[in-house]
Amino acid sequence: MPTIVTDINELDLSGTYTYADYLLWEFEERLELIKGKIFKMSPAPGTLHQRLSTKLVGNLFKYFENNPCELFSAPFDVRLYDTKKSAVADRDLYTVVQPDICVVCDGSKVDERGCLGAPDLVIEILSPGNSQKEIYNKFLLYQECGVREYWLVEPNQKAVLLYALDETGRYVGVQPAVKVLQSIIFPELKIDLEKIFN
Template sequence: MPVIITDIDQLDLNGTYTYADYLLWQFKERVELIKGKIFKMSPAPGTMHQKISGKLHLRIGGYFENHYCQAFSAPFDVRLPRKNRNVEDQKIYTVVQPDLCVICDESKLDDHGCLGAPDLIVEILSPGNSKIEMHNKFELYQESGVREYWLVEPSQNAVLVYVLNDEGKYVGLPPAVESIQSSIFPDLKIDLNRIFN
């Protein structure tokens, strides 16, 4: 019989866990699993983070309103199975909650969120994000096949855009400061002055 975990202190933070374990965690802290390792998420996002997230979701969600792709905002579990591996719950070692994501393949959606790489992921930096965490996510999204990755830097009023090339590696585009245009959805253009204002 599976044991429900109600306190994060019941876990070995240096242990390795799966999505099946993650489903048994009912504590107040928000965590992500990256390759089986627990990463505590920052406390509830601050006001600036929430404003930016809301404005981006409004524009991205509006763009996809009459489209076959769908936009989702956190908290929304994205399970990223290892490539060429079984995708049963106990074999999934990575569960992340991007600030925003767009999924075009409806077969990846289920009652638990998304199983497989979204087409677009947007992460908004908060003061609590560590360089290690962001590096791990960059590598993870690249190797999982996320086609486009936006990293929003509120302190710089800029968005860094990474697009997956034919070799499966991210190519960084010049930082977007006035407006941003998606490479994989060319008609998706956002005035950043309205996002950061």
């Protein structure tokens, strides 16, 4: 019978884990699994991070209110998998992330545990605790798993970096948005960034 883990120190942080393992972890530390490797998340986000998240969610809620796409904010598990495999079981899932904000348009991907498969839009807000390695890994991960659009919010620069998948499945970036952000996959979605960062 599987054993519940209540102390993160019981884990080998250099080991490889699956979503089935993740379901047995009952400790306070927040973490994500990226290709089976544990990435500790920062403690509760700071005030600036929360203000930006709230303002973005407010704008997105208005846009998606009468839309079949659903809006979610962290903590919300997104289980990503190798789309080349036909069967997906908890033991076959090696990646579980908690994006700050995500939008899922395919309702069949949403269940009681979160989202299984790539959301259409993922938004990550950078915090002082985000390492360059984590940013790099998530960029490649979201691209590889088919997240159609990825926003990277840079609070210090008061800018948003926007990437959208092209026809080859690779991210193409547009000029950093500092005044108005316009989505590529939702062209009518425009956000006044001066109000967001004010």
